[in-house]
Amino acid sequence: MKRKRDESPTRSGVMRLHPRGFGFVELDAPFEGFGEVFIPPRKTLGAVDGDVVEVGIDPTSAKGKGPDGLVLSILQRARSHLMGVVCSISRKGKIWALIPSLGPRETAQVIPHPDIPLEYGDRVILEMIEWGDKGKEPLCRPSRLIGHLSDASKDVEAAVEQHELRWQFPQPVINEAKQFGKQVKESDIKGRKDLRSETCFTIDPDTAKDFDDALSIEKLRNGHYQLGVHIADVSHYVRPDSTLDAEASLRCNSTYFPGICIPMLPKELSENLCSLKPHVNRLVVSVLMTFDRKGELLKHQVVRSVIKSAHRFTYKQAKKALDGKLKTPLLKELQLMVELCILLKKKRFERGSIEFATAERVILVNDQGEPTGTEIVEYDITHQLVEEFMLKANEVVAKHVTDKGLGLTFRVHEEPNLENLAEFVELARAYGYKLPDTPSQRDLQKLFQEVQDSPHSETLTTAFIKKQKMAKYSPENIGHFGLALTHYCHFTSPIRRYVDLIAHRILFGEIHEGRLLEMIAGRCSEQERTSARAEQSVLILKKLRYLLQQQHAHPDISYNALINQVTGAGITFAISELALDGFIHISQLGNDWFTFTPKQTLEGANTRQKFYLGQSIRVQVAACNLVTGDVEWQLI
Known part of the structure; x- marks a missing residue:
């Protein structure tokens, strides 16, 4: 599996893939003092966590955070079997499975096995036949059925298989x-x-x-x-x-x-x-x-x-x-x-x-x-x-x-990186707290003491940890x-x-x-x-199960949330009651035309309604899909 080369410097190393699709390659030999290279989501070439890869490095990016790059070739696959969830079965019987290890929303076609009948929502160990190179769709065959998503007792086993953890002792x-x-x-x-x-x-x-x-x-x-x-x-x-x-x-x-x-x-x-x-x-x-x-x-x-x-x-x-x-x-x-x-x-x-x-x-x-x-x-x-x-x-x-x-x-x-710290400072200020542009450890310490008993405590703590x-x-x-x-x-x-x-x-x-x-x-x-x-x-997954339980028991249940990010795409918010983040697309914010402003707010053209960092909102679940892990939220 290869990608066309240019004159960029190259290194080999081990891919560490993040669930959101991007990754880092731990280099066998450092590049300009850096031991790893950041790989954006669409430049992984289908590499999964643990694969040995060759990367091309952008030398102009090797400042501050470290260099960016792209996977040129996969030298050695770490695994032959991956965990997947059956996400689609066509009328003609064609089966597709969502395979988290390949990246977010990445699927593979499943060749049916006469001894392992599959249905929508089944969690299954899949043997990879084609990985998706040369424009082909990834192809696999079922190896072992774990169990259906409706069976919560299999959640841990599925995670063990997905992440290759050792469970039973020899x-x-x-x-x-x-x-x-x-x-x-x-x-x-x-x-x-x-x-x-x-x-x-x-x-x-x-x-x-x-x-x-x-x-x-x-x-x-x-x-x-x-x-x-x-x-x-x-x-x-x-x-x-x-x-x-x-x-x-x-x-x-x-x-x-x-x-x-x-x-x-x-x-x-x-x-x-x-x-x-x-x-x-x-x-x-x-x-x-x-x-x-x-x-x-x-x-x-x-x-x-x-x-x-x-x-x-x-x-x-x-x-x-x-x-x-x-x-x-x-x-x-x-x-x-x-x-x-x-x-x-x-x-x-x-x-x-x-x-x-x-x-x-x-x-x-x-x-x-x-x-x-x-x-x-x-x-x-x-x-x-x-x-x-x-x-x-x-x-x-x-x-x-x-x-x-x-x-x-x-x-x-x-x-922490200064750029990441700047984003956190902006969020803290949006919640009404004072921080200098480049806060010291004592400034940060004082902030977290101040927010300790506030409704913003969990949101700011989580945001800061993510930026570190x-x-x-x-x-x-x-x-x-x-x-x-x-x-x-x-x-x-x-x-x-x-x-x-x-x-x-x-x-x-x-x-x-x-x-x-x-x-x-x-x-x-x-x-x-x-x-x-x-x-x-x-x-x-347990939290999504809990959301569905609550929705079935109390169809009108809603949750308090705090907006922690506003972009041109919509709003992201934190529900402290569940320690869960959610997102509402701009098209679902109301019957209005919303514009993203330089002040990082979304403002309605007709109603002048605003959505801004630190704003309290009330949300409820519109739909929750355990197969994809997607939750659709709506304002109330």
Whole structure:
């Protein structure tokens, strides 16, 4: 599959395709210092995520954001089978399937299979025969039926197939996990710091089973705080070059869907032997930190130890205890943690760290995968203290390893592009907030503190995150913009993140540096994005199912929304009640001729009706198609 060449410089690399059709090619060799090339939607040549491609690069575009390019040829296909949804069956029996991996709205004709009858809405694994080169329509044949879209229990399986996630563990991996037994052996405790007399406990979500971290705290006579962050010692069980390690290195992380978790490690470890359950011995890596009365770190120690958690709190239970609504012998410890959390948070704000203190709206599902409602998870003090202590432990470990002169898979975050930041500034101003043209971290910090309890909080937070560069893993430490830190890594979640496991190994001299860390960082960054796309695809589908449920139960139901983009094509808006974006085309805005103005508004010629950034509107669903994922909205 090739495209006509010009004199542009070329490189080869791996295509990373976005669901909206554009992509980035991760280059085998940098171009003018850039490691990737942006590929616009119509210049992918039909490449799918993971394909090895040759790209032509526009050298004039290599400024600021990085170079643009186009795919010249596909050197190697990553996959032979793709997940599709039957979207059309003609009267003559011709079948077409929508295949998300080929790009938005891309279809392929399906050759019928006598043993796999298909109907509209079926989700099916398709073997690609023709990819659509030389002007031909993509052609495929059914390989395995997943199930119909009406069956919500198959949503996760479809996402797993679409995004090539590993789900079931191979039997050798399970066997290796089982060989450790169900209890910590006394022989494994030898040589460790014994902290079983310390009062430790965990705070996690209601449904959590993989308890990575436990906390302990004590206030010394001089007013100093002794904080212990105790992290499951996964590296004790998952050894380099083991079957468990090989599988974990392919998965890179756990993936979380509504009601279902695909773990990085088998449940024998993730939910049992490594999980810091109460009243049982558990092997951990402890970061023991001493802070003065102002929250300044005075000293720290990183040791392998053994603990026995005294209690398992949910966030809700810990909050009730702090509010005096639940009795617990651990109230003093919780209160001390709140004290220290406030001090650490104050210091973090002083250095310019940006925090998005917004509630999270989660969708609830039953055992069949059908949505049953939504729930708001408040970002209360219990969430804040756990996050604050994990941030500090990650920072301390990153500095600790660096001071030893060792390499590390750092968690890095570049500064946002000025052009993207300008678009966000315009949106914030439209909502009535003041920001300079080029806001500093402190300006942004002040803004998000100001909007915290406003109806614009979720919209602005989401918009800002979309404008930022994504955080990633790298052996090169360039700092973390969002946290305003020079040293940061992921260390506190080794049950669910492979890079954290690597950090543990580095701490105790069990891994070498160099090319291996670069490969691990790249692979884990890539898989993190893949998991996020899979999670988002299922989350959106569940929300569409919920919309349809609500529409059937309440035909006149409508939703409050805020306009967050106005173009000549129409308006885009955010529905905070569902954490969902929508769009209404200009032709559907009313019985008038609307014109897009220089002030980024749409104005009716006859009615003078205006649509502008930050405007509150009321919308309802006109139509919702689960096959295409399209929702047609209308104003009321």
